[in-house]
Amino acid sequence: MNKTLTKPITQEIEPTILTRTSTNVATVTNTSTVTNAPTLGCSLRLDDVCLEIEGKQVINKLSLSTDIKRLGVIGRNGSGKSTLSRLLSGLIETSSGRIEVAGIDPFKDRKGALREIGLLFQNPEHQIIFPTVLEEITFGLRQLGQKKKAAEHNALQVLNNFGKAHWENVHTSTLSQGQKHLVCLMAIVAMKPNLIILDEPFAGLDIPTKKQLRRYLDKFSGSLIHISHDPEDLHGYEQLLWLEGGEVAALGSYDEVLPRYLSEMDTLGDSDDISDLAG
Numbered sequence: 529m530n531k532t533l534t535k536p537i538t539q540e541i542e543p544t545i546l547t548r549t550s551t552n553v554a555t556v557t558n559t560s561t562v563t564n565a566p567t568l569g570c571s572l573r574l575d576d577v578c579l580e581i582e583g584k585q586v587i588n589k590l591s592l593s594t595d596i597k598r599l600g601v602i603g604r605n606g607s608g609k610s611t612l613s614r615l616l617s618g619l620i621e622t623s624s625g626r627i628e629v630a631g632i633d634p635f636k637d638r639k640g641a642l643r644e645i646g647l648l649f650q651n652p653e654h655q656i657i658f659p660t661v662l663e664e665i666t667f668g669l670r671q672l673g674q675k676k677k678a679a680e681h682n683a684l685q686v687l688n689n690f691g692k693a694h695w696e697n698v699h700t701s702t703l704s705q706g707q708k709h710l711v712c713l714m715a716i717v718a719m720k721p722n723l724i725i726l727d728e729p730f731a732g733l734d735i736p737t738k739k740q741l742r743r744y745l746d747k748f749s750g751s752l753i754h755i756s757h758d759p760e761d762l763h764g765y766e767q768l769l770w771l772e773g774g775e776v777a778a779l780g781s782y783d784e785v786l787p788r789y790l791s792e793m794d795t796l797g798d799s800d801d802i803s804d805l806a807g
């Protein structure tokens with residue numbers, strides 16, 4: 529994708545440390561020499577965010593403040609990762625607390641959220657609404673205000689870029705799960721958001737498709753939040769957010785957070801209590 533960020537490049541983020549302030553806000557502090565110039569990447573500010581669904585506290589007093597280019601999100605089944613992705617995209621409202629992504633409240637500013645943030649759902653069945661691939665990809669562009677002809681032209685261009693021009697008139701219902709995932713990703717990419725949130729984007733993809741997507745994502749000039757159960761997917765990511773029971777268990781560099789997470793998961797996996805594993 530050709531889109532470039534308007535913010536100037538000032539620094540690559542170096543290994544980071546997690547600080548819990550007196551107000552319990554997880555803040556990532558850059559340990560490299562910090563300049564006063566704005567950092568590259570998308571700002572993420574969560575202030576005491578709570579979400580209750582059907583009487584259950586799914587997100588609990590989540591506070592964090594960071595600027596991200598590549599953020600991996602890890603955590604056990606049911607820890608709140610997908611729910612957080614929906615909150616950050618503005619698809620659902622918090623029960624209390626404040627969310628700011630790239631300077632906007634994504635739930636209140638729907639136009640801004642549409643422009644800035646693209647979310648790839650964990651389940652493509654929940655995302656696809658149109659009968660054909662071209663219609664599906666064109667829809668997002670029409671929502672951005674593009675005229676029908678221009679939107680179709682741009683959608684075809686994206687299909688071409690992914691080597692899927694022959695999918696233009698394919699019925700989405702006839703595609704496999706992995707192919708549907710790819711359609712959803714192309715629809716998001718077509719909209720050129722500054723931040724893409726990926727909820728298990730590689731689930732169900734074959735090895736070549738996963739490799740191609742990985743290469744594409746590595747080249748993406750915007751920011752990525754990538755939820756995955758496979759740490760290998762997040763290799764090279766500058767920060768990891770570890771969620772546990774809807775709360776921040778850790779936020780820091782990949783090298784700092786991952787060993788702690790894997791050790792904890794190993795211990796839990798070795799325990800006999802399957803009810804605990806079910807979350």
Ligand SMILES: Nc1ncnc2c1ncn2[C@@H]1O[C@H](COP(=O)(O)OP(=O)(O)OP(=O)(O)O)[C@@H](O)[C@H]1O
Nearest residue numbers: 581582586603604605606607608609610611612650
């Ligand atoms: N619409 C809903 N109604 C009731 N409970 C919900 C709903 N959505 C999410 N939850 C609950 O919120 C918790 C977090 O769910 P979420 O899907 O965010 O977890 P996750 O970390 O993405 O899990 P996984 O790794 O399995 O995808 C779970 O306990 C889930 O049952």
Ligand SMILES: [Mg+2]
Nearest residue numbers: 609610611650
């Ligand atoms: Mg999930």
